[in-house]
Amino acid sequence: MTIRRRISESTIHRLSLYYRLLAALEGEGYHTVSSKDLAHREKLTPAQVRKDLSFFGSFGTRGLGYPTKELKARIANILGIDRQWNVGLVGAGNxxxxxxxxxxxxxxxxxxxxIFDNDQRKIGSNHKGIVISDMNDMAAEVKKKKLEIIVIAVPASxxxxxxxxxVTAGIKAILNFAPVNLKVPKEVLLRTENMAMEIEFLSFFLTNRLQLDNIERT
Amino acid sequence: MTIRRRISESTIHRLSLYYRLLAALEGEGYHTVSSKDLAHREKLTPAQVRKDLSFFGSFGTRGLGYPTKELKARIANILGIDRQWNVGLVGAGNxxxxxxxxxxxxxxxxxxxxIFDNDQRKIGSNHKGIVISDMNDMAAEVKKKKLEIIVIAVPASxxxxxxxxxVTAGIKAILNFAPVNLKVPKEVLLRTENMAMEIEFLSFFLTNRLQLDNIERT
DNA sequence: TATTATTAGTGAATGAATTCACGACAGACC
DNA sequence: GGTCTGTCGTGAATTCATTCACTAATAATA
Structure with missing residues (x-):
């Protein structure tokens, strides 16, 4: 099925949540699950669950709910996790x-x-079964190993x-853990994950003595 | 200043971005910075920057912009990062x-x-200058070391x-790296960071051949 | 000092995401 | 079969976030 409307970032994240939840529910023996069940466990509304899923088709049975296994498989397919992705990791540090x-x-x-690094002492050594390559050989390795996603875990500098x-090696998707704003051509997907920003988020709420769902209004 | 309106999660995240950007600009010798400058470097609109800041007061000078150093300090104060926080880490694994x-x-x-763990072999050993405690002694340690935030880095199980x-130890803010949905009382802040969800996000766009173009940064 | 160019701050307009509410079905039970 | 209950799917209503567009204020300049 083709995606017709603009799907919001939140919707995609929630699909990931649903996927995990469905995996858990499948393990618990549930054959079907309602939007209410899904919503309740994730503190969302049933309407939101149904709306999210409706962007991609209609998978449920009225009066009954969604077939757990099939919905899980369908979401995996939508997210593209019903296949393997070859990932390259740059940075053999912590x-x-x-x-x-x-x-x-x-x-x-x-x-x-x-795995790539630029530390000569690490290059060539074996790290959990993978020989560490020189990061300057990235282009060749990307081609040889058909890498599709690069994860950056090096210092900001x-x-x-x-x-x-x-990017030169032709990579189209990058997950960046360095706390810095990277520049990429517009056809390359970039997602930056800054763990400090998450803890700052907590700090903000602690500091302002607010509860996440209970902020004073005008 | 008291916060009167509801501040969106996005706004808080953008404050973190502004903070980092201001630190960089300060280093580059900028004494003032306009909403346009800030917006341009973060791919946002000037109006958004001004609106975000306006929730917390007015710090700028018309015709000139914002004083770099003061705005940075003010944002640090808003985010609560102009002080130290005592953090406890649970899980001495990877x-x-x-x-x-x-x-x-x-x-x-x-x-x-x-640092807490439940592995008897790790407990008592020194990890980057910190002696690892038994996680069952958490309540005592939280009190003794005045811990305010707990970071969870243990297996999902x-x-x-x-x-x-x-929660029993009285902690009011938790940053969770385990890929599982935790239950906490409503007065406890919980933020769950799932790294797999970020890579799934890339996978979704690769799979559906969409570009991130207009996806908001958060 | 007067004039022009900038830019913050902000109410109003727009746009996006969420929630509501209802019709359409499916299954269960009599 | 008929009725009741439960739940999906979805347009409409609502709420929330972003952008627009204007005013007020300041800086720079002549």
Whole structure:
């Protein structure tokens, strides 16, 4: 099915949530699940769940709900996680190492097939079964290993350089963990994940003694 | 200043962006900066920048712009990062280790003062200058070290247990890296960071051959 | 000092996302 | 089959966020 309307970022994130929830519910033996069930577990409204799903087709049965397994498979298909993705990781430091061991990536089909670094002492060594390559050989490795997504986990100071290497190598999607704003051509997807921003978000609410759902109005 | 209107999540995230940008601009020697400058570097509109800031007061000079240093300080104050926060980290595994070394946390004043684990082999050992405590001693440690924020970096299967321990210990803000939906009382702030969801977001756009063009940054 | 060029601040307009509310079905039960 | 209950799918209404467009204020300049 083709996507007709503009899908909001929130909708896509919620699909990820639904996917995880459906996986859990499937494990618990539920064959069908209603929008109410899904909403309740995620603190959303049933209408929102139905609206989100409706952008992609209609999968439910009136009076009954959605078939757990089929809906999960359909969402996996929409998100593109019903296949494997070859991922290259740049930066064999702390965050890089954590990501290599991060089960959730593999579980969703994101397979780290190459690791790059610029530290000569690390290059050539074996890291969880993957030999670390020189980041300057990125173009060749991307081609050889058919890498489709690059994850940047290097210090902020070298992130743009790494990013440029990835773009030159023909990469079309980059997930960046360096706390810096990268410049990419418009045809390249870039997502920057700044963990400090998340903790600042908590700090804001603590500081202003607000509750997330209970802010004074005019 | 009291906050009168509801501040959107996006606005708070953008404040974090402005803060980083102002720090950079200050370093580059800019004494003043206009909403246009800020907007341009972050791919936002000047109106959005002004509106965001206007929720918290008026800091600018018409005809000139905002004083870089003062605005940065003011945003730091709004976000609550003009002070130090005592942070406890639970989970001395891969992600936990990465977070301990994550400079951006310290730079913003989030100081990891305690590390917890449930692995007897790790408890008592020294990890970057911090002795690892038994997670069952959390309540005592929270009190002793005046911990205000808990970061959860344990496997999904034990995350809820850890979360409950933190809540019992009186913690009011939790940053969760486990890929699971935690239950907390409504007075406790919870922010869940799921790295897999970010890569799924890229996967969605790659799969559907859409461009991120107009997707808002948050 | 007067004039022009900028730019903040903000109510109003627009646009986007969420929620409401209702019609259409499907299943269960008699 | 008929009736009742539950739930989807969706246009309409509402709420929320962003952008527009204008005013007020200041800086720069002559």
């Amino acid at each position: 965050i890089g190492s954590a990501l290599v061991s991060y089960k959730e990536f593999q579980k969703q089909g994101f397979m780290i097939k190459a 070298v992130a743009q350089k790494v990013c440029d290497l990835a | 992600i936990g280790s990465a977070l301990v070394s994550y400079k951006e946390f310290q730079k913003q004043g989030f100081m990891i003062k305690a 034990v995350a809820q247990k850890v979360c409950d321990l933190a």
